[in-house]
Amino acid sequence: MEIVCRSGIQVTGEDVCAVRDDLIVEDRIRLFLNGEYLTTLVASPDRLDDLAAGFIICEGLADRVASVNVSGKDVYVTAPVGRDIRLEVESSGGYRVLGEPRKVTSSITTTAETIRAVTAAIESDTWRRTGGVHCSVLFCGGKLATRACDVGRHNTVDKVVGYAALRGLDRSTCILGCTGRQPAGMVAKAANAGIPIVVSRAASTDRGILTAERAGLTLVCFSRGERFTIYTHPGRVSDVLAAIKKAQP
Structure with missing residues (x-):
């Protein structure tokens, strides 16, 4: 992950001192589905292929993806879309797909x-x-x-x-x-x-x-x-x- 260092002034009670903190990088990632712009995700700019493929699946748009291509901060996904795409604005600055989630079918158990x-x-x-x-x-x-x-x-x-x-x-x-x-x-x-x-x-x-x-x-x-x-x-x-x-x- 991309991490940067930034200066600040730390106050502890009556004490004041200069500090340098490690901070995580935040970016905006544009996602395209089957050649069409879909949404912009506010995210850490790493593993963008996993991020894009997972978004398509986790939002219920497809069960699988055929391909993912990353070009800078733009990610292009090809997938067999199985539902209408209806988006709503998220507080994080991106979008979410409206609709009921799928039913989970699994016989696994755990401890x-x-x-x-x-x-x-x-x-x-x-x-x-x-x-x-x-x-x-x-x-x-x-x-x-x-x-x-x-x-x-x-x-x-x-x-x-x-x-x-x-x-x-x-x-x-x-x-x-x-x-x-x-x-x-x-x-x-x-x-x-x-x-x-x-x-x-x-x-x-x-x-x-x-x-x-x-x-x-x-x-x-x-x-x-x-x-x-x-x-x-x-x-x-x-x-x-x-x-x-x-x-x-």
Whole structure:
């Protein structure tokens, strides 16, 4: 990732001193779909092929992409579009596609131990250096497949999903881990990508949980240390479900 150093004046109580801090670079990326301009994404300017492919899939426009070509800050994607493109403005300065997310179909299960491993993997050196990025990870077959950092939490999901799509990984067997909150838009991204389990260190919202419930997605939030909360479809966390059944009279 691109990092720059900037000067500042740090105030601590009555003390004042000059400092130089590492800061993450923010840029604007133009995305073209099948030769037509689609949207502009505010993002960290790295892994642009993964970002663009993931955006197309996570917004439900296509299940796969045929090709991605990067030219400077412009990215050109070719994909078999499967729905009407209706965009709404996002607070981040980009756009999101309107419509209901896809249903998740997957028979995979996981364990509390794996959920904790996914949570631990979310940490990144970039976050420790700058404090200015979100991070997502993708676990496939119980192992870390990829980790992505970005100024936008949505972009981190796009990047790891795009990585999986461009390398032919079966997303229905994967677990997504995130640092960011899980409102409806974030949950919809995972659902559109066909990812059955999402683990976040942060909170969800009421609509985020409702979206996960309707999409058939297992949503795990507040995953920190030994603790986590399962909000939807707990049957995929096999040992936790067994413990609940055992405790019932």
